[in-house]
Amino acid sequence: MNLAQWQNDFRQWLLTGNEDNARVFGHCATLGLDIYQNNYRTQLVRCLGVSYPTIARWLGEDAFREAAITHIETHPPRGWTLDTYGKDFEDTLSTLYPHNPDLHELAWIEWALSEAFVATDAPALSRDALWNVDWETANLHLTPSLRLRTATTNADAIWQALQEDNARAPDGEMLDIPGGLIVWRREYTSRLQRVDAVEYAALRSLQDDPRFDTLCEHLVDRLGEEAGIARAGTLLADWLDAALITTITPA
């Protein structure tokens, strides 16, 4: 048997635990193969536990383990780093718990926080940098650590409560008006915030088109001339204070 075939048989054994795949390694290999099989699965379960500690608390140990095993069986790891293994765990949770949007959003929060933690460094822009900006041609650049998604539940409140030992998390609830969840990193700490629908749409708009005048047009369309321009100013100030904006460049 050549090396490629040998490694493919080993892979099949790890993925399936099928004795037919183990047989090619000989009778004496059974004990050792079991160690590798156990290491493979244990490591991936542990990896998901590290990536999703809040989901583990929210679901409980047994349900989380069951979800992790389902994920391992349907999503074999492909990347060179374990850090990316849990990326699709929200999909597995959505399949297992299709009627729990709070759980889906909680999973998104955990993954976005870990991605933001190691995103590219980009120092925040200070307010002093605003003096010479020509706003008619300005492009606003958001921090590369920013992650956004629609918020339909109180998952952010659940996440916050579960960060404290022995704290009782609120029950999952649908929001009266959907908004947005934003995750980003400020210096070396990942942050989570729920924002209203206007701010969420404004950030989405800015991700697609960095021009400040386009942002203003978007807000004016939504809120009217006076309120739209006023909100643009408020959002700009908030985003600068939150370290969400890293540079402003001319078009």
Added chain:
Amino acid sequence: MTTPPTTFSGYGLGLRREHYRDFLDTDVPVDFVEVISENFMVDGGQPLHILRQVRERHPVILHGVSMSIGSADGLDRDYLLRLRALADAIDPLYVSDHLSWSRVAGFSSHDLLPVPYTEEALDMVCHNIDMAQGILDRAMLFENPSSYVAFDGATLHEWEFLAEMSKRTGCGLLLDVNNVYVSASNHGFDAHAFLRGIPAERVRQIHLAGHTQGPGILIDTHDQPVCDDVWALYATAVDLLGPVATMIERDDDIPPLADLLDELAIARGIGQRKQEAA
């Protein structure tokens, strides 16, 4: 052929998250630290910030677990380029990985799977090492792994494979004494024959770690102190190799830093006694 990296003797520890504050706030008495390369092959954020600060105080060794040098599919170029970028930024003492494979056909096991010790595998491993050393523009070290399965068709002893691999590619060797002990026990070979069989002049670093007794097999768990038998094997290794950079590798059930420094003092004591006696 690449030239093996220069020799460095001293005593170090693996840098683990639990001890970041110790290394940032105090003067930890080590000659070097070793980090898991993949933990720092990221775009930015706190891990790299911490590593840069630690690097200002100590020489750093980059020790990888995902190169998959024994993969019949070849190497992941993106992985190598990221490792190169990290090495360029950190200027490490050594860059190392394992004589093992983890990736095939788009699947990554994230475990150090054994390479069958055959001529075909030797050719493949040497080809992959040449590529890795070419992209990294430096000689690497490769570590003997613990293994739980031996290949029926193997034609070489592990130490013969390592010696030939090092001779052909110019790579250095990272001798994990605990892994020698574990594999010798699991496969019934003589650990001393292993130590005598590897080329002493190619060994640049030694790992010491703990293992666990499994059901009829030893498992390399890195969650225990170094056991007496492994200390005895280390003493033999020092006799054969002379002064080589030595470290305690602990990855699970991580104790306070002081406990690991106590263990490192045992290694230092063995090394110094051997040197004085020489």
